[in-house]
């Protein structure tokens with residue numbers, strides 16, 4: 001791959017669903033990929049964060065994965081993709097064909113370390129040097145910023161602790177006593193996978209699990225979750241957890257897990273000790289591993305020199321645009337943090353960019 005151009009009009013950081021969607025619309029507006037705009041991604045391959053997800057994760061086991069804009073032209077659709085294959089493989093392959101079909105040239109692996117303001121221009125510092133640009137679209141997702149809440153004793157634990165981002169497969173926990181922390185779909189997936197592999201399995205959650213009676217996420221809960229995210233983003237506040245807005249769909253698989261007792265969460269432990277966890281009633285359980293399925297935060301470290309962060313803990317963003325610096329767009333942030341939201345972001349942001357150029 002040739003080197004990243006030193007100058008362009010738009011730099012898109014991240015080639016996941018959000019970055020590709022923005023790139024698709026920029027190209028439709030007749031900007032030339034690789035010269036008028038440049039897509040940078042630190043991943044070794046196609047697929048955005050999906051390329052790193054654990055093998056047992058299948059499409060449709062969490063929520064619906066929406067096709068990228070214009071994807072029907074490639075003859076592919078996630079709706080009819082093979083659900084026996086790992087989601088990581090399918091998404092990687094479909095994104096690769098999408099990038100090829102639309103000539104969306106992605107420079108990878110290129111890590112963006114910082115973005116800073118140089119008067120009229122922005123400078124994107126990356127593994128191959130610097131690129132001077134007028135506009136930056138940050139589409140870096142959340143996978144690189146795993147969140148683990150603090151609990152007393154967490155650093156004393158002698159067993160294994162890992163976050164969703166490090167989970168590979170249930171086999172690693174064969175014969176172990178495992179605690180899974182978190183109230184989202186990842187926690188549910190891990191518990192169902194570990195059920196017949198771990199020697200002991202406990203689910204804990206900081207709040208009661210909100211199981212929907214419907215088989216899938218109701219449109220109302222989806223809308224409510226998106227508007228909570230939007231309100232926080234506009235206010236420049238830290239983003240709320242997505243699952244606190246959506247809950248978990250009581251699919252047949254989930255209902256059967258509840259029935260068997262594996263999907264019954266108990267309230268959080270009060271402390272982690274060297275060999276296990278202490279419960280609110282003072283009792284103790286020995287534990288070999290704790291899996292923190294406690295979510296992610298937006299990955300924005302490289303934007304720190306721009307000083308976009310508000311006192312409320314987030315960045316003020318409306319319709320994908322920073323309210324502090326109109327040259328900065330955030331695709332896939334807050335209300336756009338789903339595959340369908342990322343698609344919408346693409347169109348919305350590309351239009352605003354064209355109005356500025």
Ligand code: FAD
Pocket residue numbers: 013014015016017018019040041042043047048049050053060061062063064065066110111112113139140141142143144186299302331332333337338339340342
């Ligand atoms: P990502 O896919 O994370 O892409 C971001 C890209 O930015 C990556 O390729 C990364 O390499 C790159 N990057 C990051 N930092 C840098 C940097 N500093 N320099 C260069 N490149 C960088 N959504 C759904 O709609 N349906 C689902 O079923 C679903 N399941 C999910 C399951 C899990 C376990 C998780 C964690 C999320 C799930 N989501 C789902 C949410 C989903 O990840 C998003 O909807 C969508 O795929 C995110 O796209 P994105 O482009 O914003 O981010």
